[in-house]
Each structure stands twice: as structure tokens, then as C-alpha cells.
Amino acid sequence: MHRLAEFDGLFIRETTAVNHHTFYMAQKAEREGLAVIDDPNSILRCGNKVYLHTLFEQHKVPMPDGVMLFKHDEDNLVRAVDALGLPLVLKIPDGSFSRGVVKVKTLTDFKTQLTELFNQSSIILAQRYTFTEYDWRIGVLNGQAIFACKYFMARNHWQIYMHGKTKTQSGGFTTCAVNEVPVHVLQAAIKACAPIGDSLYGVDVKQDGDKVYVIEVNDNPNIDDGVEDLHLGNKLYDMIVEDFIRRIELKR
Template sequence: MSRLVIVVEKASDWGSYYPSDNVVAAQDYLKEPIAADDERVQVINLCRSYKYLGIGYYVSLLAEARGHKVIPSVRTINDLRKRALYGLDIEDLNQKLTKFLPEGGRDTTDFGVLVYFGETSYTTLSDLARQVFDTFPCPILRLEFEREKVWQIAAIKPAGLHTLTDQQEDSFAASLDKFSKKLWRRPRARKAYRYDIAMLADPNEAMPPSNKRALKSFVEAGREIGIEVEIIGKNDYSRLAEYDGLFIRETTAIDNHTYRFANKAEKEGMVVIDDPGSILKCTNKIYLHDLLKSRKLATPKTEILYRDDAKKLAELPDQLGFPIVLKIPDGSFSRGIVKVETVEELKKAADDLFQHTALVLAQEFMFTEFDWRIGVLDGQALYACQYFMSRGHWQIYNHGANATQKSGGFKTLPVRDAPSEVVKLALKATASIGDGLYGVDLKQNSERNVVIEVNDNPSIDAGVEDDYLGEDLYRRIMEEFLRRLERKRLGIAD
């Protein structure tokens, strides 16, 4: 059985329609998870904007974390922000526009139509509307065309329910009613057959996930088992389809090219590590917290702060006690994390962070001399490290202007020598994310073990993570690529 949830940013946005128990305000949806039980929850996100780290963005983000089927997905939201994707994903459509557009528009230089769940009132453009919606599933899309010598798509933009006229609201309502009765389906992946892997890396990145020696070791390990590994950069996007697999060795984020590469590679039927789903789940701490919480996995005591919610901010010291750690959702390598010890510091830090995001993560402070990092590949523990705090600092990485060193020390050991309860917790955390390559950060004290975060693109540096396994670490990862390539060639599903 399915349950339909329609999320609106403001109650007035639904004012033209009959009241319904299916309609929920965005703030209520974010604050109070809807219990799914055995129901399949389908969420239609009709927020006014899907701006990155805005309210509409978080509705889709947390819907996915809670296992709800949502439209638009975060992947779609990010794809719509990338102008370069229009021609790549729907390149054959531009050639058809001339016959779709109304006759008699000889002097027209621009033209736009609204598409509701893949439907438009312009019947001659119905096929085009469906193809665009299949590529970018979003409730309301505005297609904008321009003509120079020929007609072409100028932009594909999400539109808000609150912007519709009375007549457009009627069309939207009819399309919504029709769409909500259909099954939600994913596009089929295409097959690939050649054994060449593109390894995405940035030689100018200040703190890359793999140093140059490690990248060289990946290349050599691949060649030993018959895989050609070629290092590529962000300007090689158009060449991506030439390869069988993509291995991302650059710090990932869903608002930069790494996510776009992963998304394109997956659609091309390539073997991908990091896959776009893992990037989505791991790079945002709000999403990850909600996901781990829904799986009942141990984490530090955590509260979510909302912009302009002064009451919640004032209650925080009583809920968590000082010190409190505030985190922006998409920070990495200890960036965007602040420890506060007074009410004044809390207010100032929150104000600063809310300049960049609508939600902030607040956690209790747990001091430990080191963090555990358990490397996991395809659901199996791969390596175990202890990362010690930077000297005189409370984090592993110290980004302060007067820091004498960037990071603390480390100790790499066999997985069997790591506490079994830490390893088991790490494996449970990654099981809720996928079967890729992950680095799980955990803290352990005399009372408990907790997951701090799961990294989709864990550090694998020569001389650090490979300190115990040596070259075998790189070989194991390349062998997993080979296994997946072989299974894909034989048409065997993982």
C-alpha cells in the first residue's frame, strides 16, 4: 500500500485546492518524520525553490534518507543546476524542435512552456515534454527555447506552484491526479564491455583523498590484473563514455563536477566508485544523521538547528550541554566544524553558519585521543586506522592560521586487531548506504561506540592507509572493479 505526501513551503500555496490530509508544510515534514511502517511513502515536493541547502532542497534530501520515494530527487535537483547536462542528456531533442513548435512564429525569438509531470497543454510538444520529464523528473518544469538559426532548448527550470495562474492551476491539478496513480520507475542502465577505468583526480587539490604515490599504485595494480587505469581531470567530461569504469579520487560534493561525473558514468552503464547515490548520502551530514538514526545506529547526541528558530537555539545548551559542536552539512576534512563553549559563542557561530545553509547539525562533544577509521569495500572491512588529534587541537585536522601542523598522527593496523564492536558498527553503517568504498569514522570510549560519519571517498594515501596491507590494498580495490566489470559483461546483477 502507498501513502502520498505532498509537501508545500507555505500553506497558502495550496490555497486554491481543497484541504487534504496528504498535504504537509515543509517545516513539519522536516521536523517530524512520517512513520512508513509497511507503507510505501511517495513524496511530491512542491516547495517554492530547490536552491542548494534551502528548505525545498532539504525536503528531498531527508525524504531520501527516510526511504521515501520523492520527486524531485536530489539528483534531479542537482542535474537541473548543471546547464551542460541539457545537451548531453537530451541531445537528440534539439533537432526535433522545429517540427514541434507552432507554425506562424516566424518572428519569434524565444518561447516557453510549462510541463506538469511530463504533460503540457501544447499537444504538439507532448512527446518533447515526456522526454524532458523522463530525464529530469520534477513536478513543474518550465522549458525555455531560443532561436538563432534554429530552435534549441535554452533552459529547463523548476517552477513553483505559487507562480501558476488559475488556468495553469487547473492543468497542474489534472496532471497531479493522473501522475499520483502511476508507478514510479527508474531508467534502465546501459551495458558496457571494455576494461578501461578513468580515475578522476585533481593534481592541484590541497587535500586530495589520494596522494601521487597512491594514484600511481592504483594504476600499477590495475595493469597487473588487465585493467588500464587512466588519470583524468574535470575537463575530460566529454570523454567519459570511452571507459568501462570510473574511480573518483577527488574530494566529492554534490554541487561540483565530481557528482556530475558519477551521475553520467552511472547512466552510461559504467562501474562507478563513488556512485552518485553514495555521494548523495555521505556528503551531507544532515542526510547521513537522519539515515543512521532511521537505522537505529549509535551516534553522538544530535539536534538539527533551523534558521530563524531562536527557541531551538536557546534550548540547545540544556539538551546537549557545553561544549557543543556545530557542523555545516557538507564540510570535509574538519572544515565547517566549530566547537562552542558559551551561549555567546553558540549564537555567533550559528549566525555565521546560517549564512551558508538553512540547517545546521549540533552535536554533543565527545573527546577521544583518536578517531577510528574503518575502510569498507563491498560490505567487507578493508583496513583499520587510528587518526590522532592534531597537537593542541580537538580535531584531526587543524585549519587555524597559527597551526603548527595540519593533522595529527596515525596508526594503521590489521582489521582483526581493531575492536570487533567498532568494526561491526562500521559495517552496519555502510550497509545502509551501498556497496561501494567507504571510510567510517567512529569514536570509542569506556561507555559506548558511535558513528561520527561515513565518507564516500575515504583517504587512501601511500604511507598511511596502506601501511599494513601495502600494495595489496590497491590490488584489492582494483580486483573489485574487475569483479564488477566481469559481472556486468555477463549480465549478472550484483
């Protein structure tokens, strides 16, 4: 961290969190005048699913119906089931890679899972469950879509990642050209990023026919060799470097 001032830019590729060295690095780099991806504001905003839900509501971003549940409220269960029905999905604010996100099918399951999640957070987001075979992941940089993937659910599971006691399984993927993505999926992804910032984001979108639902915006999206870069190859990395150069020149 003490060497940051020697550089023009900081590109964070580690999973970020607010109470984490990645956030402190981003803050310091921004104070030193570096071009930063992920910038501190993006880490703050994307790292809280409850905040994102409120932000999407304000900016009319299409998303699953949801309600906030609070630890000491006695009517949480009734309110959520009346509004959303069953099954539904419960999320802690700062979960990642499918951790801290559970699906409940029955009232008994709801009570059990809610109790466990309230041990991790005093606020839980409950959302209507929508089944899809895959989630779109749209990579957005400076307000423009730069890559697109379909992430399929893990075998016999409702999420992309299935965490076991000894190992984690994940579903397959298909990488697409951006111009192959349905227009309403791209529009929803870009709209979701606008109130967050102009950094590099990975937007998870569920498509159900003509309807789309933004699930979340990730401030530190995977860009893995042979996955997200499968269509563009090195051109994808050129685009990121060129945007860093643009940001550096703007600061100068």
C-alpha cells in the same frame, strides 16, 4: 567527460561534492554502464551530514546525540543546550576535512558561531561532544572492512585537522590490521555503510570504552601511500582492483 564511454570503470579520487564536476562525472558514468566508485547515490548521501544523522537514526546506527537547528527558529539555543549540554559541536551539512565544524563551550560562543554558520546553511546539526585522543577510520568496500587507521587529533586541538590562516596542521596516525580493531567498532562501521550503498567508504568512529559513536561516513576516503596502505601494502590496491573487476563482470 566525453571519453567516459570508452572505459569500463570510473574511480574518483578527487574530493567529491554534489554541485561539482565529480558528481556529474559519476552520473554520466553510471548512465553509460560503467562500474563507478564513488557512485552518485553515495556522493549524495555522504555529502550531507544532516541526512546521515537522520539515516543513522532510522537504522539505529550508534552516533552522538544530536538535534537539528533551523535558521529562523528562535528557540535553537535553548533546545540544543537543554538536550545536549555544553560543550557541543555544530556542523554545516556539507563540511569536509574539519571545515564547517566547530566546538562551542559557552552560550556566548554558541550564539556567535551559530550566526556565522547560518550564513553558510539554513540547517545546522548540533551534536554532543565526546573527547577522544583519536578517531578510528575504517575503510569499507562492498560491505567488508579492508583497512583501519587511528587518526590522532592535531596538537592542542580537538580535531584531526587544525586550519590556520596560512597552513593546516594535522595529527599523527597509526595503521592497524583489521583483525586488531575492536569488534564493536567494526560492526558499527559496517552497519553505518549498509543503508548508503556498497561502494568504498571511510567511516569515522569514536570509541569511548565499550561505547562507540559513528561520526560520519566519507564517500571518498583517503588512501595514501604510507598511511592507509601501511599494513597491507599493494594488497590493498589489489583488493580495490579485484572489486572493480567483479563489478564490471556483473554489469556484463
